[in-house]
Amino acid sequence: MDRFFKLKENGTSVRTEIIAGITTFMTMAYILFVNNLFLGPDGAGIPADGVFFATCVGAGLITIIMGLFVNIPIALAPGMGLNAYFMTVVLSSDGRITWQAALGAVFISGIIFLILTVTKIRQLLIVALPQSLKAAITVGIGLFVASIGLKLSNLIGVNLSGVTDPTQTIGGSSINFTFGDMVHSHEVQLTLIGLILIAVLMALRVKGALLIGIVATTLIGIPMGVTNTGGLSGATWFPNLNDLAVGKFDLGAAFKLGLFEIVFVFTFVELFDTFGTLVGTATRAGLMKDKEKGEKMIGKAMLVDAVGVSAGAVLGTSTVTSYVESTAGVAEGGRTGLTAITTGVLFLLSLFIAPLAGVVPSAATAPALIIVGVLMMGQVKSIEWDDFLYAFPAFVTIILMPFTGSIANGISAGILSYVILALCSNLVSKNKVKIHWLMWVLAVIVLARYIFIGSE
Numbered sequence: 463m464d465r466f467f468k469l470k471e472n473g474t475s476v477r478t479e480i481i482a483g484i485t486t487f488m489t490m491a492y493i494l495f496v497n498n499l500f501l502g503p504d505g506a507g508i509p510a511d512g513v514f515f516a517t518c519v520g521a522g523l524i525t526i527i528m529g530l531f532v533n534i535p536i537a538l539a540p541g542m543g544l545n546a547y548f549m550t551v552v553l554s555s556d557g558r559i560t561w562q563a564a565l566g567a568v569f570i571s572g573i574i575f576l577i578l579t580v581t582k583i584r585q586l587l588i589v590a591l592p593q594s595l596k597a598a599i600t601v602g603i604g605l606f607v608a609s610i611g612l613k614l615s616n617l618i619g620v621n622l623s624g625v626t627d628p629t630q631t632i633g634g635s636s637i638n639f640t641f642g643d644m645v646h647s648h649e650v651q652l653t654l655i656g657l658i659l660i661a662v663l664m665a666l667r668v669k670g671a672l673l674i675g676i677v678a679t680t681l682i683g684i685p686m687g688v689t690n691t692g693g694l695s696g697a698t699w700f701p702n703l704n705d706l707a708v709g710k711f712d713l714g715a716a717f718k719l720g721l722f723e724i725v726f727v728f729t730f731v732e733l734f735d736t737f738g739t740l741v742g743t744a745t746r747a748g749l750m751k752d753k754e755k756g757e758k759m760i761g762k763a764m765l766v767d768a769v770g771v772s773a774g775a776v777l778g779t780s781t782v783t784s785y786v787e788s789t790a791g792v793a794e795g796g797r798t799g800l801t802a803i804t805t806g807v808l809f810l811l812s813l814f815i816a817p818l819a820g821v822v823p824s825a826a827t828a829p830a831l832i833i834v835g836v837l838m839m840g841q842v843k844s845i846e847w848d849d850f851l852y853a854f855p856a857f858v859t860i861i862l863m864p865f866t867g868s869i870a871n872g873i874s875a876g877i878l879s880y881v882i883l884a885l886c887s888n889l890v891s892k893n894k895v896k897i898h899w900l901m902w903v904l905a906v907i908v909l910a911r912y913i914f915i916g917s918e
């Protein structure tokens with residue numbers, strides 16, 4: 463075990479890795495239930511049993527493969543964001559695009575991805591991006607994870623002032639983030655209890671702080687009426703495998719309908735999201751200290767991720783992707799593939815323990831995600847704040863991720879603004895800044911995307 467996963471070399475142990483894997487699983491388990499809202503009968507129309515099976519098996523298998531072949535503590539599951547986009551594509555097509563055709567588009571995006579990876583274009587990204595931008599991606603993802611926690615637990619909500627017409631797009635100036643209802647909402651109160659509990663445990667350097675915090679908060683939530691254990695009595699533990707979506711993807715329809723734009727959005731978002739998540743998580747885990755080894759590892763992880771996209775489509779789910787929640791396991795000390803394998807096995811077991819996984823409330827996992835935000839913020843010190851050429855792109859990368867809820871938007875803005883600033887600087891100054899050719903290509907792709915397609 464030690465030799466295979468290089469536990470000692472990475473300063474970790476079997477116990478730490480397993481605790482880390484359970485922690486990552488707990489922060490990701492919501493996808494087992496949320497995915498059905500987007501892809502299931504009330505969303506894109508895939509049978510509920512089919513969505514559940516594809517989510518458990520897709521996440522489980524690909525995460526185990528990531529652990530076995532790349533030895534990195536990254537877990538994968540169907541991504542939030544692209545599952546919502548998948549639903550929109552189907553529902554807004556007036557029946558023209560079936561869920562089977564949309565799965566076909568996901569499958570194609572996975573193949574394109576695989577080609578980009580094998581031709582090493584994706585890996586080039588690591589070399590092309592200035593160091594400050596890479597650090598900014600880690601920080602932005604930290605804030606993004608924290609924002610997921612804040613929103614999932616209702617610790618923050620929105621106040622829509624002066625909005626009267628629900629059919630109109632709401633302008634940003636009408637939106638205020640507000641604190642959740644701390645006085646009346648038991649959910650918000652439980653989140654705060656969990657947050658303080660984990661913060662104290664972290665300050666005391668207690669091992670397993672996040673996992674202890676999640677379990678304790680779940681238990682405290684029982685008398686508070688937030689943790690709902692009702693689902694456990696009379697629950698069906700054996701999965702219903704009658705109505706699966708395995709192999710139902712329709713490539714012919716995807717080509718016939720000319721879903722190029724949709725395939726492009728799937729590929730573009732996935733490319734930037736995965737790259738950001740891998741760099742951010744690996745940096746946080748200290749796996750990028752040896753640059754060469756780190757870059758090789760990220761290249762391999764991208765390959766598994768790409769295979770996961772198409773495999774997920776075959777199983778019946780929208781884009782399977784590397785999850786930012788993996789950082790929760792990393793925060794618990796997870797450093798190797800054993801963490802991922804633990805998370806993956808739990809996803810596979812979820813076929814049988816779904817009612818149990820459903821007991822942990824958002825109020826218990828949200829504090830862990832917020833604490834992860836604190837940890838990832840540390841990278842902010844490696845940004846060259848004194849040089850505006852780097853400071854501005856880093857800044858927009860950081861703020862756009864939590865505010866637009868998209869890693870891809872943050873990275874896009876960072877790349878585009880860097881190229882513009884560097885270009886102008888090179889035009890007037892004698893001190894030329896290097897702009898990698900790939901940065902030019904990406905800037906043009908980013909521009910084209912927002913001009914011709916807009917945001918998804």
Ligand SMILES: Nc1nc2[nH]cnc2c(=O)[nH]1
Nearest residue numbers: 541542543739784785786
């Ligand atoms: N990186 C990443 N992490 C996630 N966690 C939940 N959804 C996502 C996603 O789409 N991308």
